[in-house]
Amino acid sequence: MGERIATRDAYGNALLKLAEINPNVVVLDADLSKSTKTTAFSKKYPERFFQMGIAEADMMATAGGLATAGKIPFASTFAIFATGRAYDQVRNTIGYSALNVKIAATHAGITVGDDGGSHQSIEDIALMRVIPGMTILNPADAAETEKLVLAAAEHEGPVYIRLGREPMPVVFGEDYKPEIGKAVRLREGNGATIIATGIMVERALIAADILNQKGITVRVVNVHTIKPLDAAEVIKAAWDTGAIVTAEEHSIIGGLGSAVAEVVVQNRPVPMEFIGIKDRFGQSGKPSELLTEYGMDPEHIVAAVEKVIGRKNS
């Protein structure tokens, strides 16, 4: 696990591969191509790249128009603007018509760091989840990003792909094959299940190791597809381990934790704990400082697991 790559870089690389495979793929950006990593694509395929300027609403609806004519547009900007500034365009033009647009949103979550709370999207998953038919992908590392970006292009319909700014450890190997809609079990255990997404997957694995040393085994499940959620895997976790901790770099309101809880309470109610941002805005700081401040370190996951096991046994 030595190498660290940002998922936004993996996205940029994946676009170059996609361009070769699928001539219908086009890319749009809103004056952030250096940050969203669409620059390489724009240089190599200038006629398939549309610079839209600082106009996110226009970009999303233009992507919709391109999709009606058979193109597969990847529209990129920061998560905060893709889902906030252009919400109505994503909802009413792309979502309502189920257009084949891929929204590749980078700089999601608090690990944006220095730029501070105005740029740290903690609500994008929640906003996308309530749009009927929207698929939401939140890859855990560079390897998973590349595979899921390729899969998104094959998937008919709107897809939101959540990407990060910060270089993060690579968790998965070359032979790893994620499938849209299928959660991936990474560890076995019976004390509880940690259901994690995005950068929290690696942290969940570290927490599992710490717990192991304490004599507690946990199941770890990677949910790269938040919608449609792999409900069968969630229900199985509830039956098999009797307690669940969710972990996401997002508000605990409306994100992965909420999605899991909705399934759990309707099928097999078990105690749950939520790791994520607890109804606060972000702020400036180093990603590591912020992850600690917002209670998202492996140690916090460990404590949550111990707490949830306590509730299970009480």
Added chain:
Amino acid sequence: MLNQEQLHELTERARQMRGHIIRMLTAAKSGHPGGSLSSVELLAYLYFHKMNIDPSNPKMPDRDRFVLSKGHAAPVLYAALAERGFFDKSLLGSLRKFKSIIQGHPDMKKTPGVDISSGSLGQGLSVGNGMALAAKLDKKNYRVYVLMGDGELEEGQVWEAAMTSVHYKLDNLTAFVDYNHLQIDGSIEEVKSLYDVPGRFRAFGWHVIEIDGHSFEALDKAVAEAEATKGRPTMVIMNTCKGKGCSFMENQAGWHGMAPKPEEAAAALKELGFDA
């Protein structure tokens, strides 16, 4: 140039479409007559003279596209589509009803011939740009027509999109403003003055044409001029009358979003030369 026969045909189609609009809104008991009636001539011209479309193959890849950015004027689009044969005219009576294929605002998933869903104002020019960009990329020569309201121009996204059309030299796109001077809360001048509409678009780099939006000859000339204009998009500013053809609705902001009662509909239909 339109010949007498074509003019006669378009005039009759427009009359039929106005009849459909009045009847469907009356049956629905809600909806938007004013802005539907002010756009009738444009849609009659596009759907019965100009656009390369095939009612038996509504998704024909090389068809011309129409974007009703002012989606609340859905009745005029449904009237044109039904009159042109995209679906049976008897379905017009189901406007806004549960399970109807003609929803309160255009829904491309439900209605054959609708090229894009709309209803949230300000987005259609962007969508049209996307279609026009795709045409250029695929080296196809279909054309894209976008209709916006004048009140709609208050939406900021329209101006983002207006920059995009010019930046990408989208001469395969022709946009229209239904300049009827009314929105919901009153006149454009009262609600939020647009100052100089043609001047604004000229300043953004558009080729601008101002016409009488109820004249087929003027529409025909403007669309031909737009087609001959290379390297930039054309904006046709259509001076229109909101509620046109129904005297008690004409130039009345109150008839923006209110359906006529049966006795009002009867008067309107009589005025249009229908028996019932």
